[in-house]
Amino acid sequence: KQEVTQIPAALSVPEGENLVLNCSFTDSAIYNLQWFRQDPGKGLTSLLLIQSSQREQTSGRLNASLDKSSGRSTLYIAASQPGDSATYLCAADNQAGTALIFGKGTTLSVSS
Amino acid sequence: SQTIHQWPATLVQPVGSPLSLECTVEGTSNPNLYWYRQAAGRGLQLLFYSVGIGQISSEVPQNLSASRPQDRQFILSSKKLLLSDSGFYLCAWSVESNTEAFFGQGTRLTVV
Numbered sequence: 001k002q003e004v005t006q007i008p009a010a011l012s013v014p015e016g017e018n019l020v021l022n023c024s025f026t027d028s029a030i031y032n033l034q035w036f037r038q039d040p041g042k043g044l045t046s047l048l049l050i051q052s053s054q055r056e057q058t059s060g061r062l063n064a065s066l067d068k069s070s071g072r073s074t075l076y077i078a079a080s081q082p083g084d085s086a087t088y089l090c091a092a093d094n095q096a097g098t099a100l101i102f103g104k105g106t107t108l109s110v111s112s
Numbered sequence: 113s114q115t116i117h118q119w120p121a122t123l124v125q126p127v128g129s130p131l132s133l134e135c136t137v138e139g140t141s142n143p144n145l146y147w148y149r150q151a152a153g154r155g156l157q158l159l160f161y162s163v164g165i166g167q168i169s170s171e172v173p174q175n176l177s178a179s180r181p182q183d184r185q186f187i188l189s190s191k192k193l194l195l196s197d198s199g200f201y202l203c204a205w206s207v208e209s210n211t212e213a214f215f216g217q218g219t220r221l222t223v224v
Binding site for chain 1: 202
């Protein structure tokens with residue numbers, strides 16, 4: 001059974017700092033790993049999708065990496081801004097490959 | 113472009129009352145559809161997924177049911193709500209299994 005863990009649960013940084021969010025998963029036989037952003041009381045916004053054959057994906061100031069063999073993914077945010085404050089969720093496929101299993105998220109607060 | 117709609121945005125219902133939450137997707141055909149629940153302090157939990165009309169799979173036993181009467185319509189229901197059904201319900205879609213998932217804005221359900 002796929003399980004996803006995210007560390008840390010919360011993170012506070014000053015504006016401009018580079019930061020890394022961590023995600024680990026127990027079943028390395030995944031098809032995809034997806035990172036989402038969730039603002040308070042809102043739905044999820046897809047940030048990056050990494051396919052199992054890929055090692056990383058980049059979008060603007062965001063870079064996500066995937067190491068299937070160790071069951072880890074990281075989300076790197078460069079030059080953080082107050083607008084980046086949100087909860088970041090990592091999700092990996094379930095064993096059947098039919099849906100996503102989520103971690104509990106990392107709540108990021110960027111102060112100006 | 114594809115869009116996903118969920119309604120209502122918020123709902124307060126008494127214990128024992130019925131429930132019907134609706135989700136529709138526009139701009140795509142035969143999507144995979146999902147219902148997730150996000151309870152306070154917990155991660156997103158997959159409730160149901162559907163790969164086609166009338167095809168529903170349940171991930172966890174519960175007081176809820178799902179139906180897919182049309183290709184792009186997914187409904188979450190209950191005959192009698194429990195206090196434990198309170199939470200944030202999110203609908204999602206993907207082109208097919210193991211592809212990027214996109215989420216709606218969610219329904220905040222409070223059972224009183």
